Amino acid sequence: MSHTAEIIAVGTELLLGNIANTNAQDISQALSSVGVNVFWHTVVGDNPLRLKEALDIARRRADIIITTGGLGPTYDDLTKQTICEAFGRPLVLHQDILDGLKIFFEKNVHMNMPSNNVQQAELPENCTVFDNPVGTAPGCAFEAGGVHVLMLPGPPFEMRTMLENHVLPYLRGLSSEIIVSHDIMTFGLGESPMEELMREKMSHMENPSLATYAKPSEVRLRATAKAASQEAAEAMLAPVVKEVTDFLGNYVYGVDVPGLENACVKLLKERGLTLATAESCTGGRIAERLTALPGVSSVYRGGVVSYWTSVKAAVLGVPQETLDTYGAVSEQTAWAMAEGARRITGADIAVSVTGVAGPDPDERGVAVGIVYIGLSTPDGTFCRPLDLGGRRRDRIQDLASNHAFDVLRRYLTGLPILLA
């Protein structure tokens, strides 16, 4: 039987927007990996009446209720009391938890346990205790009338530890099904054209299923299978991933790869090549995305942010004649920037970006959104011209960075630099 879960986060700080509900995200991800459907997230404040209302609604539509937050020692931590009232279960003192709390305080806080922490040792009668090695609030689970209620602490680090150590084993015990997903990562097709292309394929599929998730200029296709074992799920997924990957061809930059930059770094490492960057309108975004990856220093040498035209000439050695004749935003300057970056850093390959991110056109009247991606390689220098107009500055900068990685990826895999 397949289970349906609702996640109820308790905390006024969530309703004030002080923090995002990352707990719900983490729990949802974990639950999907064990085949539990999450159909609802709810957030309520530290208010017992509204929490009671949320519980009454949740128990009618879900058979697993997971709460986060409100297990602390202060007067507004009322999750346990409210849940026990709603489900008619008494709270009882667990002497072993109380002893553990006293030791935790002596060892970690170097003080006697404050008296209001005693209530953290009170848990529902006949519950499964989830111990908390990284905080003071234990969690727990019980079953009442066919509904499983699990209470977890609010601090994300404590919650994640308990999720891994206790919640997943508890839930695996309830289900016989495994869920496995693979992400087919694409660049160059928007979400609408992708869906039009894929609609027929997707509409037939239930298990494995296929869904699209869009980021600017990237679309992720997630194939998901439910089966009795990991092996069975993988066997169901393999032909689907192959079929979709073959069908989308050059748009696919990887399977289960987090981003274009990861795909590029992997290719550079495989081919033993080093890279340099020369950025004008992207202003360091390409370098930043590369250096966010640990271990990138084996392939990324560095680069230049040549924001002023004089820096393009003085540091990258772009000929003044090129700048005067064609302008700083031109195919010729993109070429010379890439060649310059390659020369001064000694890298095997250099990628360059010059363009107008806006909000205003450049001093020669080149329109906002006009961008040139240059690529200098042992096989020659290439350029992809782009018109990214009609977008905001940050979108143009992000898109131009994506295109730079796509040009690099296409070169490294022997594909044409220009988009079809």
Added chain:
Amino acid sequence: MSHTAEIIAVGTELLLGNIANTNAQDISQALSSVGVNVFWHTVVGDNPLRLKEALDIARRRADIIITTGGLGPTYDDLTKQTICEAFGRPLVLHQDILDGLKIFFEKNVHMNMPSNNVQQAELPENCTVFDNPVGTAPGCAFEAGGVHVLMLPGPPFEMRTMLENHVLPYLRGLSSEIIVSHDIMTFGLGESPMEELMREKMSHMENPSLATYAKPSEVRLRATAKAASQEAAEAMLAPVVKEVTDFLGNYVYGVDVPGLENACVKLLKERGLTLATAESCTGGRIAERLTALPGVSSVYRGGVVSYWTSVKAAVLGVPQETLDTYGAVSEQTAWAMAEGARRITGADIAVSVTGVAGPDPDERGVAVGIVYIGLSTPDGTFCRPLDLGGRRRDRIQDLASNHAFDVLRRYLTGLPILLA
């Protein structure tokens, strides 16, 4: 009368844990700034039955319902249809929106509008249209039986643009009370020391109130006043902002300034000075934050990402002897990097960062988190050494960038470079 809001996010990707519900966070923050209480967040999948159920529950307990997501052109985008059915309001085609969409596609996507985008031009009868300058899905609002229903697109950046341009003005129109806030921005004090320092002041205050919001190494103090008019609120806030700013002294880098980089660019413009950057472990983050600001080209010339030691020598001209004697991560190299960046770009000032972001120590055994910020100026060269150990790579990179901006700000305002 005070209003009660519920935020309903629509999207299966939220229930699968692919993304966090940052839209609910952003909307909650914005609503609190205009005096609207948010009592509930709900998340449902792309499922009309469950969305209908969420709407039926929400309209009983809130008089403002804000939805995000499900306004796209694909078959599973059903928010508008479901809301219109639930509230008995027909969807009608808005010819002007359709014309705008066609132009958007021609101009930005260089293709004819796909036929499934036509439904994005359909909105409820008699609604207020929220145009979307950064995407294809317009939002809207209508009132039915005392409940205001607002529909916003799901992509966070489209949602935020619409929140600012349309939702806040719409909500301000519902209330007779004005809420005004000012943000006192600080760098260098953690949240706990700040709260300890401010506790006594904060505990006495109700209107204006004072609250702290922490980011890594930055704390924002928000002073908020409710009054009948903007002028009255400003008059209540002025003495509070002055008192807190005076009390916190050099930690304050600005009032209502979005970030340290904005404060630096403002100071550079006022003083007519230009800047260059030389980044090693921050890998382009400082350049990227500067170039995110429109109009920064009047003061930012560019910089070098000298990720490899050879690039520090060849491009920035750091003497090989300095690198051999002191290592790439040293005060001496930070100095030489800043001086080199200033020299090759011709900038008045250059800031440099060299350090170990991890996960491993550098090849000379310098520990993860050791960072040096250099600053070359007409008044000489300075350095702030830092130990940011015990943190993750991305946190070290972000913190080091923040310190670089703080060093620059302190130089430009005549304060000591070293933190007290």
